[in-house]
Amino acid sequence: MTPDDMKREAARAALAHVESGMRLGLGHGSTAKHFVDLLGEKVRGGLEVVCVPASEFTHDQARDLGIPLTTLDETPELDLAVDGADEIGPALGLIKGGGGALLREKIVASAAASMLVIADESKVVPVLGRFPLPVEVIPFGFGATRAAIERIAAKLGLSGELRLRQQSDGLVFVTDGGHHILDCHFQQIPDPAALAAGLSTIPGVVEHGLFLGLAKGAYVAGSSGVRFIGPA
Numbered sequence: 074m075t076p077d078d079m080k081r082e083a084a085r086a087a088l089a090h091v092e093s094g095m096r097l098g099l100g101h102g103s104t105a106k107h108f109v110d111l112l113g114e115k116v117r118g119g120l121e122v123v124c125v126p127a128s129e130f131t132h133d134q135a136r137d138l139g140i141p142l143t144t145l146d147e148t149p150e151l152d153l154a155v156d157g158a159d160e161i162g163p164a165l166g167l168i169k170g171g172g173g174a175l176l177r178e179k180i181v182a183s184a185a186a187s188m189l190v191i192a193d194e195s196k197v198v199p200v201l202g203r204f205p206l207p208v209e210v211i212p213f214g215f216g217a218t219r220a221a222i223e224r225i226a227a228k229l230g231l232s233g234e235l236r237l238r239q240q241s242d243g244l245v246f247v248t249d250g251g252h253h254i255l256d257c258h259f260q261q262i263p264d265p266a267a268l269a270a271g272l273s274t275i276p277g278v279v280e281h282g283l284f285l286g287l288a289k290g291a292y293v294a295g296s297s298g299v300r301f302i303g304p305a
């Protein structure tokens with residue numbers, strides 16, 4: 074099985090939680106894309122759901138598949154959000170935002186009664202932080218915001234490069250919300266809750282990619298099949 078096959082199998086497992094009448098949040102990324110594809114097949118077969126996509130990309134994919142869409146303005150409460158992750162750590166703590174969609178993903182996940190993560194086995198880690206933590210920042214005051222993040226990190230004993238995300242053409246990456254992303258190469262984040270609390274005090278930080286206490290379970294696919302990680 075290729076890593077892409079594994080992602081699809083994890084997505085298929087999560088699909089078993091979807092019932093007619095549900096209001097769903099759809100995440101972003103290569104694993105979430107499989108979920109949306111499979112959901113589209115179910116919708117063509119008669120499943121009735123309404124969905125809030127967490128990115129413009131997912132919106133267009135779902136629309137093209139004929140999946141009924143809504144917004145959090147029309148439908149402020151969702152039953153279930155299904156999304157990928159860049160890392161799955163202890164207690165289902167996550168790093169997300171590798172694809173730049175962390176802000177809308179967190180808004181969508183927070184509006185849902187439950188969030189399920191879908192991933193291949195490579196995403197499961199003993200300590201978060203090997204994947205650079207994406208922090209979404211307002212362009213105004215960028216230098217001051219960056220310095221504030223470094224100070225908060227240093228207080229927690231964290232160091233490493235804070236890299237402004239760029240596209241492959243060298244232009245600065247801009248999120249769907251019009252913000253920039255600083256990828257923080259901390260390597261290890263032993264106390265994610267303390268870092269999340271610190272980052273939330275910085276005015277120029279819109280949101281960060283630490284998803285703590287949001288996921289209720291994860292379907293993780295490896296070469297020997299799919300396993301479920303539940304709450305500790």
Ligand SMILES: O=C[C@H](O)[C@H](O)[C@H](O)COP(=O)(O)O
Nearest residue numbers: 102103104157170172173174
């Ligand atoms: O911003 C992107 C999201 O948080 C993705 O869910 C995350 O990066 C995982 O993406 P993938 O499924 O492509 O590994």
